[in-house]
Amino acid sequence: IDTTASINGIELPLCIMNASGVLCSTDQELSNLLNSSSGGVVTKSCTSQPRKGNVLPRYFEWNIGSINSMGLPNLGIHFYLDFLEKKKINKPIFLSISGLSTEENYFLIQEANRSSKVTAIELNLSCPNLLGKEDMFGYNFDKISNFIENIFKFNKKPLGIKLPPYFQDVHIKNIALILNQFPIFFITCINSLPNGLFIDANKESVVIRPKKGFGGIGGAIIKPFALANVHKFYTYLRKDISIIGCGGISSGKDIFEHILCGASAVQIGTQFLKEGISVFERLKKELTLILEKKNYSSLNSFKGKLKNI
Numbered sequence: 001i002d003t004t005a006s007i008n009g010i011e012l013p014l015c016i017m018n019a020s021g022v023l024c025s026t027d028q029e030l031s032n033l034l035n036s037s038s039g040g041v042v043t044k045s046c047t048s049q050p051r052k053g054n055v056l057p058r059y060f061e062w063n064i065g066s067i068n069s070m071g072l073p074n075l076g077i078h079f080y081l082d083f084l085e086k087k088k089i090n091k092p093i094f095l096s097i098s099g100l101s102t103e104e105n106y107f108l109i110q111e112a113n114r115s116s117k118v119t120a121i122e123l124n125l126s127c128p129n130l131l132g133k134e135d136m137f138g139y140n141f142d143k144i145s146n147f148i149e150n151i152f153k154f155n156k157k158p159l160g161i162k163l164p165p166y167f168q169d170v171h172i173k174n175i176a177l178i179l180n181q182f183p184i185f186f187i188t189c190i191n192s193l194p195n196g197l198f199i200d201a202n203k204e205s206v207v208i209r210p211k212k213g214f215g216g217i218g219g220a221i222i223k224p225f226a227l228a229n230v231h232k233f234y235t236y237l238r239k240d241i242s243i244i245g246c247g248g249i250s251s252g253k254d255i256f257e258h259i260l261c262g263a264s265a266v267q268i269g270t271q272f273l274k275e276g277i278s279v280f281e282r283l284k285k286e287l288t289l290i291l292e293k294k295n296y297s298s299l300n301s302f303k304g305k306l307k308n309i
């Protein structure tokens with residue numbers, strides 16, 4: 001059974017990798033990912049300068065979900081580029097960038113272009129947790145077109161965009177219309193559901209400290225929204241823009257569902273944090289068993305072939 005994947009020509013030894021943000025910030029975490037079965041390595045979204053992020057506690061998980069307001073803690077783009085420079089690379093590297101302004105994003109993309117170790121850029125337009133910065137680029141339909149147009153005036157690297165979840169068909173149609181005008185390699189959908197609130201009824205309080213307890217929701221409970229976004233983008237995007245599915249994956253069956261909706265590969269966030277580095281081997285086994293049972297020899301046999309009734 002072939003569980004490799006192609007992201008518009010970027011060949012992954014396995015269709016499963018980490019989601020940006022989870023255990024991919026430090027030298028140790030990134031080395032672990034390089035040495036693991038993960039089909040690629042996605043780095044923590046970075047900025048020009050290192051950031052400490054929001055106050056603790058800023059992450060909480062329960063049986064079916066997670067909430068975070070990390071606030072973009074990262075070691076700065078040059079740490080990630082220097083790390084890659086000194087390592088032997090054996091799989092595709094996705095450098096996630098998340099500048100706080102358009103100018104910072106142009107700078108980060110320029111820097112990423114200087115490194116031969118970066119396979120592709122994952123431009124994060126969907127960080128939900130920046131204090132005092134209430135607008136998110138992925139929801140700014142007016143600015144996004146001009147912004148991406150400017151990027152492709154100088155960018156030479158494969159580039160994908162990490163999108164927030166959308167909740168209306170017309171929003172996905174409009175974003176797809178914009179993205180279809182540019183040589184984008186892939187989209188990753190979805191980032192966490194923004195502005196959720198989890199509370200502890202015993203303590204009668206919120207569970208994370210930043211932003212009065214509000215944060216991005218991940219984990220099993222967001223899977224239906226992730227699948228909906230993947231499948232709608234699959235119908236509206238040019239067929240040479242690949243989709244990386246992210247959201248609510250904790251089993252091989254969840255991966256199967258993402259691919260059925262049109263994903264070419266998947267990323268694991270909350271479940272990777274819960275389970276650790278062995279999650280990639282377990283999910284590979286579970287996915288392989290499903291494909292064996294269904295007599296599918298590769299992902300392309302069923303990718304995007306979700307049936308209506």
Ligand code: RRO
Pocket residue numbers: 021045068069070071072073098124126127128129191192216
């Ligand atoms: O660091 C964060 O608070 C964060 C980011 Br940049 C993101 O893209 N998604 C998320 O759930 N948290």
